[in-house]
Amino acid sequence: MMKSPHVAIVGATGAVGVEMLLCLEQRNFDLGELTLLASARSAGKKMKFRGEEIIVKELTHDSFEGIDIALFSAGGGISLEYGPSAAAAGAVVIDNSSAFRMDEGVPLVVPEINPEAAKNRPKGIIANPNCTTIISLMALAPLHEAFGLESVIASSYQAVSGSGAQGIIELEEQVSAITNGREFTPSVYPRQIAFNVIPQVDSFTENGYTKEEMKMANEGRKILELPELKVSCTCVRVPVYRSHSVSITAKFTRPPSVEAARAAYTGKPGIQVHDDPANMVFPVPLDTTGKDDCLVGRIRESLVIENALDLWVVGDQVRKGAALNAVQVAEIL
DSSP states (O other): OOSOOEEEEETTTSHHHHHHHHHHHHTTOOOSEEEEEEOTTTTTOEEEETTEEEEOEEOOTTTTTTOSEEEEOSOHHHHHHHHHHHHHTTOEEEEOSSSSTTOTTSOBOOTTTOGGGGGOOTTSEEEOOOHHHHHHHHHHHHHHHHHOEEEEEEEEEEOGGGGOHHHHHHHHHHHHHHHTTOOOOOSSSSSOOTTOOBSOSSOBOTTSOBHHHHHHHHHHHHHHTOTTOEEEEEEEEOSOSSOEEEEEEEEESSOOOHHHHHHHTTTOTTEEEOOBGGGTBOOOHHHHTTOSSEEEEEEEEOSSSTTEEEEEEEEOTTIIIIIHHHHHHHHHO
C-alpha cells in the first residue's frame, strides 16, 4: 500500500480494542484515517486517539467501504458474520478471535516467527493466534531453530483479564467479599477464583482437554509448520489480573544445553532472557504487564526427559497475546 492506510477497529470499546488503539498510538502507526466500530449500544461513544476524539460508529455490513485494514476483536461470532464482508469490500482482515485460525485458507501469524505467512491470504483474512499460544511460541521458536522441536508439555497460569473486564471485576469483588466476611456467588468462573486456581480455561472437549488446551496444540503445529509436533497442555486460571505465565518442558531432536538455549535468544525480537535464579532473577506476571516483550527464565535441562529443557515464559496476553500482535501484522502489510 503506497498511501497511508485507512484502518478500522471492530470491537473498539472492548479491552483488546482499547489496547489496539493504544498500540497504534504508541507505535506511531502510519495511518491515513481511523474508523472505530462497535455494537449499537456502544455507538456514539467518544474515544481519544492522538489527542483527538473519535466517535464510535455502529458495526454493519456496509461499514468497510474504503477501509484498507480491519482489526477485529469482538468475538468469533462477529468475526464470522462481518469478516467476510470486510474482506469483500477490499479490506485485509486481521482477526483476533478463534473463528478462522485453523482455516487452511487463512494464515496464522506471529510476526517474529512467520511474517512471510501474512503474504498468502487468499480469503483476505489473517488470524491472530490464541494468547497462550503466542506467549509460548515466543519462547519456543528460537529453541526450535537451534535444536529442532519434537514435543511440548505445558501448564499455563492464565490471568483473569483473559476473560475480559468481567474477569477482573469478579476477582476484585470476591477478594473484597472474603476479606469483609460477605457471601458471594461466582458467575464468570465455575468456582471461586479469589485465593484459588481453576484447572479449566474454555469449555471441555470430548477427549477431556479444554478448547484452550487444544488451541495450544493445533495452532503451534500450524505456525511452526510442524504437523507432527506432539503437545500436551493443562490450562489453569489463576487470581492474577494481567499477564499469562507458562511452564514448558520441550523435547528436541538435537541435544540442548542451558548456555546454548540462552544464546539462542540473542538478537531475537520480542523475547528477553531473565534467568539468574541465584540472584532471584526470573520472570513474573507483573514484569510484563503493559509491556511488549515476553520474558523467559528458569531454563534447565530436564531431569526426566532426554534432550529436553524446562523453562518458564511470561507475557502480557492483552498486548503481545492479542492487540500488539495484530498491530504488528498490520505493520507487515
